[in-house]
Amino acid sequence: MYILLVYDIKFDEDGVGEKILPKVFKICKKYLYHIQNSVFEGELTKSEIYKLRYELENIIRKDLDSIIVFESRNERWLNKEFWGVEEDKTSNFL
Amino acid sequence: MYILLVYDIKFDEDGVGEKILPKVFKICKKYLYHIQNSVFEGELTKSEIYKLRYELENIIRKDLDSIIVFESRNERWLNKEFWGVEEDKTSNFL
Numbered sequence: 673m674y675i676l677l678v679y680d681i682k683f684d685e686d687g688v689g690e691k692i693l694p695k696v697f698k699i700c701k702k703y704l705y706h707i708q709n710s711v712f713e714g715e716l717t718k719s720e721i722y723k724l725r726y727e728l729e730n731i732i733r734k735d736l737d738s739i740i741v742f743e744s745r746n747e748r749w750l751n752k753e754f755w756g757v758e759e760d761k762t763s764n765f766l
Numbered sequence: 767m768y769i770l771l772v773y774d775i776k777f778d779e780d781g782v783g784e785k786i787l788p789k790v791f792k793i794c795k796k797y798l799y800h801i802q803n804s805v806f807e808g809e810l811t812k813s814e815i816y817k818l819r820y821e822l823e824n825i826i827r828k829d830l831d832s833i834i835v836f837e838s839r840n841e842r843w844l845n846k847e848f849w850g851v852e853e854d855k856t857s858n859f860l
Contacts, residue, residue, distance in 0.1 A: 676836065678772060679850075680803040708832050709774040710804070725849055732850045738802050739849040742770065742836075749843040755819060755833040756773075756826045 674747040675721065677704060677712045680738040692731055696739075699727045715747070767815065768841040771798060771806045774832040786825055790833075793821045809841070 679696055683689040697706075703724045704712035716724065721743070728739060744750050773790055777783040791800075797818045798806035810818065815837070822833060838844050 676770070678802055678805050680805075708772055708834055711772050711774075711834065728849060734850050737850040738852075740802055740805065741847045741849060743845040743847070744838070744843055746843075749838055749840075751837040753835045753837070755822060755835060756828050756831040758832070 673716055673718065673721065674744045674750065675704060675712075675714055675716050676742040676744075676750075677724075678740050679710050679732075681732070682736040684736075688733070689737075692733070692737065695731050696728060696737075699724065699731065767810055767812065768838045768844065769798060769806075769808055769810050769815065770836040770838075770844075771818075772834050773804050773826075775826070776830045778830075782827070783831075786827070786831065789825050790822060790831075793818065793825065 677700060679700070681689050681693045681696055700706070700712045703716060703720060704714035707713050721741075725741075732739060771794060773794070775783050775787045775790055794800070794806045797810060797814060798808035801807050815835075819835075826833060
């Protein structure tokens, strides 16, 4: 299953967002490739998606933080274009 | 054509990024729905995609700023899930 994940962690005065952000980044990087600031993609099995969701939902504040996950059975159904600088796939799938 | 657009405008010491960001936001909002911090989606014709790209490429710095555009012929091929807070479709398609 092709997965595209985008997150938005809210920064408040309490500083909690700043602590959550690197944890969310680390979890996403464990499963997916980092393609832009807060955007990740990759091929995951249903079981990996379940684990990723479980790990992220343990960290984020469900009333503040937003994670949108797009799933497609076939990556070919989705054409990807870079209109500005093309970021490298620097992270590894673990 | 279903379009998903994510952008990342770099903030440098020269303050140019801060000026570009609201312009990029405004252009995207003219064509698409705002669904997360720097994420937009919507149905566009080929001609609208061309105009959107033309407007954005006039604004962004191609060596610094990143815009990734995912295109799918059919929105049904892409399943969307919200794992945290679900953001409203507050913007209008013009």
